[in-house]
Amino acid sequence: MALPYLMPLSPASPEEILLPARPWFIVLTLVLALFANLLPLSGVALSLRPDFLALVLLYWCIQEPRFVGVGIAWCVGLVMDVGDGTVFGQHALAYAFLAYAAEYFRRRVLRFPPWQQAAQVAVLLLLCAALVLLIQFVGGANMPRWSYAVPPLVGALLWPLVSVVLQWPQRPPRSPAER
């Protein structure tokens, strides 16, 4: 059995039971995601940049719905609204919706292998972006270019990586028998 040594590098299989996440770890990852969102980018990097905060929120809503739910997502969205200087409530509404959708789909999403999870995450992130677009339309914005759909897709591509990193502290220590 050479595979178990590579285990931490691949996402947990649906059958694997994870330890409960520690609250401070959840808070830390949320702060780091906010930090990544606040990085000053421009040009191509800005047009590719996924919403890290939405990704991390989505992960915790799926894995730890008892800690992170609609309320936390909404509060985090408010902070993001201030950081981006957008209308108050725009990100909050989008994240609250995302958290609800995650809670609704979580049992199904977890049954799939990582790449199929990523496809479902792409749909959720695109819906979230569409909601923001709707809010902006009401405010009288122009139709954005097709590149508006790129960041959610990049985010979905990053999903397996995000899962591996975020579930790493929750992997149970391997028993000696397994080695």
Add this chain to the structure above:
Amino acid sequence: MRHIQVEPPAFFHRGPSPLTRLAFFVLISLSMLFLDTRYRYLENIRHVVAVALYPLQRAAQVPSEAMAFVGGYFATQRALSEENAALKRQLVEQGAMAQGAVSTSNENARLKALLDMRPRYHGAATVVEVLYTGRDPFAQKVFVNKGADAGLSPGDAVIDAQGVVGQVTRVLPFMAEVTLVTDKDHAVPVKVERSGVRSVLFGAGAGRLPELRFLSPNADIQQGDILVTSGIDGTYPPGLAVARVASLERETGQMFARITTQPLAGVDRSEYLLVLGHASATPARPDEPADADAAKKTGKGRRRGG
């Protein structure tokens, strides 16, 4: 036949259901959206959150600043000396203009004194650095590193070395938000430098060039004309360069000419900007006389009657 209601006992009670919570927060969000766009009631909350967020925002600048520092350390001697030469040349070129400007402005002051006009406002100017460009794809904004602490206020004009960049639209305790002239429906009152035709320049949103609306097809304007601020609104001081006319379509069937312009300032490039203190040169609006309403009504009545 009746169905037996099967409800699992609430062993693990977790408060209201997700759907209830979602509905609650959606309602709050919608009312906040409404309050913020219509009345701007929520600025205080925004300030509090902004202060809490400030350390993290500054920390997020560190990686790019470090990269710029390392890049600057390894800048070649040749690049620096070339830049130095270019700057010296520019200084000499502008020196001639500046010397001319002193005598011109003296002359202007005398003439204005003769005409008993108010002197042109020379307010405080603050140099600011762009922290980051807005990440909202629907708005053209940049965030700068000074705010209420440096005495900025909403409505201040923002320029760079080439021309108008935009105006301060929101002042946070340590930062300010500058809306660029390319933002959708951002209006700058301008006039054509060559002919003096007045108009208003409207931004058209991301990736599109600002345009002049409501100019008749026979207006005296040509491709390549420079547009400068007219100073009529009291926000932008008069005479700042704004844009160059990029394309011009005069169709006889249309009411107005289609005129797109290219901003002169490095709207999306400049790192350092200058915030001009609010132009208080415009005299205060005179008070309406107490019986203004009555006078207006009778005036209207008279006109109608006559």
